[in-house]
Amino acid sequence: MISVEHISKYFNRETILHDISFSLEKGEILGLLGPNGAGKTTLMRIINQIISADKGYVSYGGNLIKEKHLLNIGYLPEERGLYQSMSVEKQILFLGKLRGLSKTEAKNQMEYWLKRFGIQAWRKKRIEELSKGMAQKVQFICTVLHEPDVLILDEPFSGFDPINIELIRKELLNFKKKGKSIIISTHNMNNVEEICDRAILINEGEMILEGTVPELRQQFKEGLYKISFTGNMISFANSLWAGYEIVDKEVHSEETFTVYLKMRQGNKINDLLNAVIDQVSITGIEEVLPSMENVFVKSINAQNEILSE
Amino acid sequence: MFFGPLAVLGLIYLFLSTTTSTNKDWKILMMDKKEVFDGKLASDPSANLKFDFINAFVDYEDFAYNEKFQDYDISVWINEKIVSNKKVIISYREQPPENIQRKIIYLVERRMEEIMVDQFTDLSVSKFREIKQSLNFSFKDVYDPKNEKSTSASWVGFSFGTLIIIFVFMFGMTILRSVSREKSNRIIEVLLSSVNARQLLTGKVLGVGFSALVQFAAWVIIIGTGLYLFRLTLFPDMFSAGFVADEVAKTDFSYELANQSPFVELIYNQIQYMNMLIFFALFFIGGYLFYGSFFAMIGASMGSESDGQQFIIPLTLLLFSAILSGYYVVYYPSTTLSTWLGFIPFTSPMVMMVDLSNGFADGSAWKLILSIIILFASAFLMMIIAGRIYKNGILRFNHRLKLRMLIKWTKK
Numbered sequence: 001m002i003s004v005e006h007i008s009k010y011f012n013r014e015t016i017l018h019d020i021s022f023s024l025e026k027g028e029i030l031g032l033l034g035p036n037g038a039g040k041t042t043l044m045r046i047i048n049q050i051i052s053a054d055k056g057y058v059s060y061g062g063n064l065i066k067e068k069h070l071l072n073i074g075y076l077p078e079e080r081g082l083y084q085s086m087s088v089e090k091q092i093l094f095l096g097k098l099r100g101l102s103k104t105e106a107k108n109q110m111e112y113w114l115k116r117f118g119i120q121a122w123r124k125k126r127i128e129e130l131s132k133g134m135a136q137k138v139q140f141i142c143t144v145l146h147e148p149d150v151l152i153l154d155e156p157f158s159g160f161d162p163i164n165i166e167l168i169r170k171e172l173l174n175f176k177k178k179g180k181s182i183i184i185s186t187h188n189m190n191n192v193e194e195i196c197d198r199a200i201l202i203n204e205g206e207m208i209l210e211g212t213v214p215e216l217r218q219q220f221k222e223g224l225y226k227i228s229f230t231g232n233m234i235s236f237a238n239s240l241w242a243g244y245e246i247v248d249k250e251v252h253s254e255e256t257f258t259v260y261l262k263m264r265q266g267n268k269i270n271d272l273l274n275a276v277i278d279q280v281s282i283t284g285i286e287e288v289l290p291s292m293e294n295v296f297v298k299s300i301n302a303q304n305e306i307l308s309e
Numbered sequence: 310m311f312f313g314p315l316a317v318l319g320l321i322y323l324f325l326s327t328t329t330s331t332n333k334d335w336k337i338l339m340m341d342k343k344e345v346f347d348g349k350l351a352s353d354p355s356a357n358l359k360f361d362f363i364n365a366f367v368d369y370e371d372f373a374y375n376e377k378f379q380d381y382d383i384s385v386w387i388n389e390k391i392v393s394n395k396k397v398i399i400s401y402r403e404q405p406p407e408n409i410q411r412k413i414i415y416l417v418e419r420r421m422e423e424i425m426v427d428q429f430t431d432l433s434v435s436k437f438r439e440i441k442q443s444l445n446f447s448f449k450d451v452y453d454p455k456n457e458k459s460t461s462a463s464w465v466g467f468s469f470g471t472l473i474i475i476f477v478f479m480f481g482m483t484i485l486r487s488v489s490r491e492k493s494n495r496i497i498e499v500l501l502s503s504v505n506a507r508q509l510l511t512g513k514v515l516g517v518g519f520s521a522l523v524q525f526a527a528w529v530i531i532i533g534t535g536l537y538l539f540r541l542t543l544f545p546d547m548f549s550a551g552f553v554a555d556e557v558a559k560t561d562f563s564y565e566l567a568n569q570s571p572f573v574e575l576i577y578n579q580i581q582y583m584n585m586l587i588f589f590a591l592f593f594i595g596g597y598l599f600y601g602s603f604f605a606m607i608g609a610s611m612g613s614e615s616d617g618q619q620f621i622i623p624l625t626l627l628l629f630s631a632i633l634s635g636y637y638v639v640y641y642p643s644t645t646l647s648t649w650l651g652f653i654p655f656t657s658p659m660v661m662m663v664d665l666s667n668g669f670a671d672g673s674a675w676k677l678i679l680s681i682i683i684l685f686a687s688a689f690l691m692m693i694i695a696g697r698i699y700k701n702g703i704l705r706f707n708h709r710l711k712l713r714m715l716i717k718w719t720k721k
Contacts, residue, residue, distance in 0.1 A: 081497065098504070099503055
């Protein structure tokens with residue numbers, strides 16, 4: 001759908017982005033991750049043609065991106081902004097028409113979304129009368145009103161309470177089902193794990209990771225396993241000899257435990273099971289993959305160490 | 310949009326009501342004990358002044374309280390030795406307005422003049438007045454003697470030019486406020502994801518211009534219709550040449566001069582309003598587009614409110630210098646500097662309005678055409694430069710705005 005090829009951006013001799021390349025497929029949700037100041041917003045602005053890249057290009061549907069393609073893109077900037085003294089209704093209609101909708105189309109879409117979010121009562125209110133969360137709902141509606149094929153959302157969950165986060169999350173999954181492509185930039189790693197198909201990680205203008213969420217988690221796994229059992233903790237520990245390292249444990253009751261351990265000396269799950277099966281009654285066993293938050297922190301720290309050397 | 314012009318119409322109505330109330334009838338008692346004036350005045354007084362002569366003196370108390378004199382508003386005492394002491398005392402119940410005072414003074418002086426001429430000279434009154442009349446000077450350009458220029462006409466052009474500068478400033482500030490508001494409430498990023506910066510800037514300038522023109526047209530139509538209806542119904546003499554002449558007589562002009570009324574002649578007969586209005590519109594549009602780009606640039610580049618103030622001041626000074634240029638051209642219309650000021654886009658809207666009111670000599674109308682072309686070409690160029698600065702500055706916040714930053718942004 002969208003392809004970013006070797007994008008670089010410099011400002012006052014500083015490198016904001018360096019040689020970023022990735023693609024966004026149809027019906028895919030791509031997480032754009034990175035610490036503050038990494039260049040995520042700059043990249044999103046380049047894709048939206050708000051600013052131009054110093055090197056590289058963006059293509060849409062196999063062609064160099066042009067102004068006409070912007071009508072198929074819905075952009076939600078990180079810095080939310082609406083005309084404060086305009087009413088909700090006028091705001092939505094104005095931005096809908098700006099995106100190429102006729103007055104009737106914009107009105108129909110507005111009715112649909114106001115009903116969907118349960119905010120019909122606000123239509124005559126001015127934006128300045130709304131709370132931050134309410135205004136962000138309105139801005140989200142303005143972003144999706146024209147049914148774009150691509151959504152580029154910078155921190156879409158920011159400023160929302162958990163109920164509204166869930167509401168937005170469901171809408172994004174709905175869009176995905178309809179074949180829309182979405183790029184979201186977020187610091188909320190739970191959301192990345194829950195909804196993103198792929199993620200790319202940018203730090204200091206460089207792309208340091210790219211892959212599906214399971215791939216990235218696999219890439220950073222530490223061989224940690226979780227085993228739950230009922231029985232005697234001491235017997236369990238004694239049955240493990242040098243081939244295992246207990247990292248942590250959780251005590252659920254006198255005889256119910258969950259233990260986190262790492263394999264050593266090339267031992268596998270079967271070896272672990274064989275070692276403990278006669279001592280305790282096992283209720284569950286699984287490999288513990290790092291969370292996306294762990295992946296994020298580890299990658300950034302690793303790169304920062306390299307840069308500081 | 311409607312409240313403003315209706316409020317102004319209301320004020321005009323109040324003003325005219327109070328003005329026309331001064332056209333009440335005044336009865337004046339002329340106390341001429343020695344019959345110096347012989348019971349008559351030099352010329353027929355206005356219809357609202359009625360003079361009655363008596364050959365007696367009536368003191369203040371008598372005039373104030375005696376029933377016989379209650380019908381009179383004013384008494385004028387022509388003392389026996391008026392020829393030598395030149396003293397006239399006028400008493401009133403209610404202070405008459407300035408124009409009534411001047412009329413009484415004029416009529417009494419004219420009669421006194423007749424008496425003095427008759428008493429001390431052998432001349433007829435008309436001969437005396439002919440001799441007394443001041444010389445009539447006129448300045449003519451030796452290369453174009455038929456084209457007699459008058460600073461009065463130039464001031465009309467100056468007024469039109471000043472209107473252009475005032476409107477440019479007002480609408481320019483509207484552009485600046487609108488751009489900086491869109492920047493500060495961050496909606497600009499949403500807008501830029503749909504239209505490019507140059508389109509946004511052009512749309513902003515044209516949109517503010519059109520809305521201002523619509524407001525201006527609404528004011529002109531509502532006030533014009535209101536004044537026309539006033540003239541038809543409530544104040545039929547309003548704005549006739551005679552009315553204007555009469556009102557002019559209320560100023561420092563002498564009553565006689567007001568009768569000749571060069572000002573009225575200028576306003577009603579000399580100024581070619583159709584020409585002036587057409588070129589007023591052209592120079593206003595060109596000047597607005599030219600200066601509007603500057604205002605948009607500053608609005609887009611401001612890092613903070615106070616930051617922008619430092620750049621608004623030089624822009625305001627430029628507009629003020631345009632007004633000063635107009636003032637210069639009124640008095641020195643034919644200098645080389647005046648010619649150049651007519652082509653420089655910063656000053657041409659003002660200077661050309663002054664030149665238009667003076668009229669162009671045969672074969673020199675090309676200056677007007679060239680000035681318009683330069684103005685619109687400059688406006689177009691400024692919109693391009695402003696577009697670049699707008700694009701580079703609109704998404705930058707909390708920076709210290711410096712001139713070299715602006716120059717750098719024009720190059721990108």
